[in-house]
Amino acid sequence: MDPTTPLADTIAAIATAVVPEQGSVGIVRLSGSQALSIAQTIFTPARPHRLWKSHQMIYGWIRDETGQTLDEALAVWMQAPRSYTREDVVELHCHGGIMVVQATLQQCLRRGARLAQPGEFSLRAFLNGRIDLTQAESVADLVAARSPQAAQMALAGLQGKLAESIRTLRHQLLSLLAEIEARIDFEEDLPPLDLPAWQAQLQQCQTQIQTLLATAARGELLRTGLKVAIVGRPNVGKSSLLNAWSGQDRAIVTDLPGTTRDVVESNLVVRGIPVQLLDTAGIRNTEDPVERLGVERSTRLAQTADVLVLVIDAQAGWTKADAAIYESIRHRPLILVVNKTDLAPLQGIQIPPQIQYRIPAVAAQGEGIPALEAAVEQIACQGRPQPNLAVSLNQRQAAALIQAQASLERVQESLQEQLPFDFWTIDLRAALHALGQITGEEVSESVLDQIFSRFCIGK
Secondary structure, rough: OOOOOOOHHEEEEOOOOOOOOOOOOEEEEEOOHHHHHHHHHHEOOOOOOOOOOEOEEEEEEEEOOOOOEEEEEEEEEEEEOOOOOOOOOOEEEEEHHHHHHHHHHHHHOOOOOOEEEOOOOHHHHHHHHOOOHHHHHHHHHHHHHHHHHHHHHHHHHOOOHHHHHHHHHHHHHHHHHHHHHHHHHHHHHHHHHHHHHHHHHHHHHHHHHHHHHOOHHHHHHHHHHHHEEEOOOOOHHHHHHHHHHHOOOOOOOOOOOOOOOOOOEEEEEOOEEEEEEEEEEOOOOOOOOOHHHHHHHHHHHHOOOOOOEEEEEEOOOOOOOHHHHHHOOOOOOOEEEEEOOOOOOOOHHOOOOOOOOOOEEEEEHHOHHHHHHHHHHHOOOOOOOOOOOOHHHOOHHHHHHHHHHHHHHHHHHHHHEEEEEHHHHHHHHHHHHHHHHHHHHOOHHHHHHHOEEEEEOOO
């Protein structure tokens, strides 16, 4: 996507998810100088002389070139610059469903609109100064949020809280740079530099960078989530654990070994972290070809999960089969759940001392779930205390901030080596450039293309 060319034309796209027989409303969005005129050619108000007024809904019908009615709908025009893109925007609110919404979009395209590229509405909002780059990325994060905490974090970014922190930091660095550059040009006319005060301000900037960087790992965790696989021998209570943990009867529970033949999946939120929970087939040697395929798939899955939950039966204790499974996964982040501790105590089981997390549980009754969730959070956060996530950085933003941090460290080195002011300014400008990449004040077309191509069409 070339961000320098699309502003001359009018774009259109479906702005809502289209799910057959499930969506009650579908929205087709137009943006550009011809948005209103295109909409007026396909939308007929129920009151023939009704005038289009900005930000007011109109009731009417969508019709094709022949005058045939396609749908009963609502239309709203948002006059520039009071719109998401700061261009004229029209939304046509149709009945949900593939046929009606697609037919409405096709009418827009036949009347002169161009199909929008992924993220092009948000790109135009950025290029027109409606939002900065951190807010644009927060739009995508908000759409993709899989937990309330992730949504709140994205909303804070959309409200400009991250951009505010970066701009404050950038302003402080500009002040430091201006003071040094003034002394390069007019050193004879200025008093000596108050070096301790200047260094204190520089250190303050570095501290602010460290504080922001501390949010990156947790923020990424809230965005991407974890894949947690429940593994173990047949009939130790894996499916009961999945049902209790997810609060749903997703897996069949019987006393017969080998009941789970395939991977059963459930999605939940564990202490703010989105978790894809997988109940795998019981791992054992079997002659049943279907069960054997399930075991093979479970073994492969165990190697890709972020966290493994190994379930054993307290009555059976630590068996040779449990030991064999453990040996195959011991290099992975692991939690041991000793199930059925209402029938046998955990203390009497010989568990390898290397296993740090040992959770007694009665899965059928839901006992042990809070301790299991605490262990998952400990592993995910690597035992570190978590920062206050009023804002958080994504990977791109963190990489730019690390560049800024490295540049300021070089400024410190120039100070210690008593190098001329020119050396200081080179690295201060590099830090400012890195900060500008975060908000979009200094960003290349290739970076914009990479960011907005990840958006859905219509956003």
